[in-house]
Amino acid sequence: MRSSATTLSATLEGTLGPRWGYALRASSLITGGGTTSQNGTTFEGGLGYRISTKELLGLDWSITSITGFRAQSDAAASLTYSYRLFTGVSLNATYRFRDVRNSDGTTSSGAYRFGGFDLVLGFDF
Numbered sequence: 001m002r003s004s005a006t007t008l009s010a011t012l013e014g015t016l017g018p019r020w021g022y023a024l025r026a027s028s029l030i031t032g033g034g035t036t037s038q039n040g041t042t043f044e045g046g047l048g049y050r051i052s053t054k055e056l057l058g059l060d061w062s063i064t065s066i067t068g069f070r071a072q073s074d075a076a077a078s079l080t081y082s083y084r085l086f087t088g089v090s091l092n093a094t095y096r097f098r099d100v101r102n103s104d105g106t107t108s109s110g111a112y113r114f115g116g117f118d119l120v121l122g123f124d125f
Contacts, residue, residue, distance in 0.1 A: 004032045021048040031068070038068040054084040071103035072110065088124045093117070 009027040016022065024045045031037040044062035051057055057080070064074040076098040084090045098114045 003034050003037070006030045019050045021050075022046065036069040038066050038070070040064060040066045056080075056082040056084075058082070065103075067103070069104075070107050070110070072100055073103055074098070074100045082122075090122045090124075092120045092122050094120070 007027065007029050009025070011023070011025045013023045014021070022045070025043070027042045029038070029040045031039060042062060042064040044060070046058060046060040048056060048058045059077070059079050061077040062075070064072075066072045066074075076096070078094050078096040080092055080094040082090050082092045095117050096115065098112075100111050100113075102108070102111045
């Protein structure tokens, strides 16, 4: 049995003035061979706004589509408020949402929907 895989990716990052930052990414995985091959495409991005020298507000999102064996679609988003307590230490409050759906009618497991709030003490080394 012979198989192959090709990946492609692109990223665009930058700033919009002194307070705004953005990132856009796209990637694709194309496989061939075998009965369990999958192809995947992902688009994701982020937008950040610096409220002050200690505060940051961020929005991140991603959309993924997997075709082939056990096909699924996946959409996720998060909104984060970060407050820097000390140099290298921040308190992050995040609301996350994720929705995974099966596109393959023969599969009933693996799909779910999630929404939740996280409070995290983060360390930057």
